[in-house]
Amino acid sequence: MKIKKEFNIEKSEEAIFIAKIADALSHPLRVALIDYVSKKNKVRNDVCNKDLVEHFPYSQSSLSQHVKKLREANLFTVEYVDKFSFYSVNKQTMETFCKELLKK
Secondary structure (H helix, E strand, O other), X not given: OOOOOOOOOXXXXXXXXXXXXXXXXOOHHHHHHHXXXXXXXXHOOOOEHHHHHHHOOOOHHHHXXXXXXXXXXXXXXXXXXXXXEEEEEOHHHHHHHHHHHHOO
16 A cells, blocks of 8 residues: 555554555455464464465465465565465464554
């Protein structure tokens, strides 16, 4: 997300952070990806592109675009092993988002 004009609001860094995460969560598939990867991370640590393609009825290229959006928002972390990419949910980003969103 790019902000074209400077704006002066209280706690703008927090507002930008919340908006960035909310934008990444604005598509139902990305929410489903987070849910799937989070559940798989509890059982085992490795979730790769192959797992996503097998589970979701979307093409690999479409899934990659959604994963890219989640990675840019720091909601997914990726570990590269040889030619494979393994994904995990960044729990710290999720926790920070929830805390910031629920602040008074």
